[in-house]
Amino acid sequence: QVRLVESGGGLVQAGDSLRLSCAALGRSFSTYAMGWFRQAPGKEREFVAAIRWTVGSTNYADSVKGRFTISRDNAKNTVYLEMNSLKPEDTAVYYCAAASSYGLRSLASTYNYWGQGTQVTVSS
Numbered sequence: 001q002v003r004l005v006e007s008g009g010g011l012v013q014a015g016d017s018l019r020l021s022c023a024a025l026g027r028s029f030s031t032y033a034m035g036w037f038r039q040a041p042g043k044e045r046e047f048v049a050a051i052r053w054t055v056g057s058t059n060y061a062d063s064v065k066g067r068f069t070i071s072r073d074n075a076k077n078t079v080y081l082e083m084n085s086l087k088p089e090d091t092a093v094y095y096c097a098a099a100s101s102y103g104l105r106s107l108a109s110t111y112n113y114w115g116q117g118t119q120v121t122v123s124s
Helices: none
Strands: 002-007 010-013 018-026 033-039 046-052 058-060 068-073 078-083 092-099 118-123
Touching (some): 018 033, 018 118, 046 078
Antiparallel strands (some): 002 018, 068 078
C-alpha cells in the first residue's frame, strides 16, 4: 500500500509564501513522476505542477509559472511545492499525486496514487 501524506497548508495573506510537502510512505514503487493538483470550491481539479522523478524535469500551469516551484528529495521520497506571491485565486485544496507509469504529467489520469489534500487559503 502506498500512501501520500501532504502537509504545509494554511491561511495566509496575499503576497505571502507557503511550502507544501508530500511524503510517499509504505511499499516502494517505481516512480515516473509526482505532481500537484488543486481544486477550488465549485471548480474542476486542475493541474499545478509536476516533476519527473529521475531526471527532475518540471512543468507548470501557466497560472503559477514564475511563482511556484516544485522540487523533490529522492532519498526522502518527498516532493515539495514552494508557493510565492500567493493570490486569493490560489485558494484551493491542494493534492499530491504520484505516477508509476509514463503519461502526460498535466493529466490527472496519469497518476495512480493520491494524497488526501491540504487546504490553502489566501486572503486579500
